[in-house]
Amino acid sequence: MMTQTASTLINPETKALAFKIFAFEDDAYFKEVKNYNYYSMVLVTEGTGTLRADFSEYLLEAHSLACFSVYQPFMIKADTDLKGILINFHPDFFCIHKHQQEVACNGVLFNNIYESPVVSLAPAEVHSLLQIINELKAEMQNAALAQYELLVSYLKIFLINASRIKLNQNQPVIPGNKQEPFILQTLKDAIEAHYKTKHSAGEYAGLLNISTRALNRISKVHFNKTITNLIAERIIIEAKRELYLTSKPVKMIAYELGFNDEFYFSRFFKGNADVSPQRYRDTVGFSRAEA
Known part of the structure; x- marks a missing residue:
């Protein structure tokens, strides 16, 4: 098994996870059902697998992003070597409800019961999201003035970009009955x-x-x-x-x-x-x- 690394921020008041970026190189972390009190985003850069979320199963492929709300159960079983980045953030770190006017990801990336939680990405879109993740990781290593504000700003940029990608994707054509x-x-x-x-x-x-x-x-x-x-x-x-x-x-x-x-x-x-x-x-x- 290859080394897996994480960058984590802990809320000093609650001692609970506030924000985390985790690079994974297999499906070991996802084999058991995840059901945590924070939001999760899985950016898959390589490999394929099966995602089970709530009541449904979805195909998970390279160049895709899967988003899960607080306490939304999910698990992933890899079919081939699975690599990517997992991002977690607690509502105390960033509340998507309170920031809905600025970052309209609620009902798009999260809490959308009518669409798959998986968003397919073009190579350029993966590159763009990875660049934002690199900025987040660099800032997490830099405990300087206004670190929280800068991290939230980068997270907002990530969420806005991901939401735009999902909204801009062509809706599938439903064959057959026009009704x-x-x-x-x-x-x-x-x-x-x-x-x-x-x-x-x-x-x-x-x-x-x-x-x-x-x-x-x-x-x-x-x-x-x-x-x-x-x-x-x-x-x-x-x-x-x-x-x-x-x-x-x-x-x-x-x-x-x-x-x-x-x-x-x-x-x-x-x-x-x-x-x-x-x-x-x-x-x-x-x-x-x-x-």
Whole structure:
């Protein structure tokens, strides 16, 4: 096994990881499910593998970037030698919610339940992102004035560039039935409008005047997820946002998301995030926006 190196910053107040850059040369680090209280970005420079994230599997190839939100479970199994860079950052280091106006990566790189977490990159795009990573690594070795501000600035540049790449990529053409794009967009709109009150696949099939089986088939083909998966992921994204940005009691958050039973909501959250709502709040943050 080849040497793997990391540059790490620790939050002096919490003693927890704040920011990390890790160069990997095999899949040893990713063989077990990763489910951490910080954001993760995997830039693959060489090799191929299979990525499993949440409920789905994706092909991971050289010249690709995969992005994962806080406590989003993922694991990677290499098919050939896998090399690249892993970047981790805690919400206390950089909060994508609070900086949405400056860096619109939320809903693009992170928390996008309708698209693959993997972004394909051109060689020039890989080179550009690696240059930013080199600037980050150099600054991490330089504990000088305003180090945090400069690191965050470089991280913003990385996120903006990666978001632009993903947004500029051509959307795949859906063959066959011309009605499918309309149905897919209508489904997304319906989930965004009703995920707090409608939690079953059948309810969305009813809204779209289509059978549950047919809607699930379309969802599986184009989103690589069932309707139930999509609904669960959307609820969890909103629950995480509320837990992080507000001081609302878990019971209130549960009620606002359509759960009359706080304990059922907690089981639902833990079943999908592998962590309890309270532990999520304790390890990710608490009412940061109100501080």
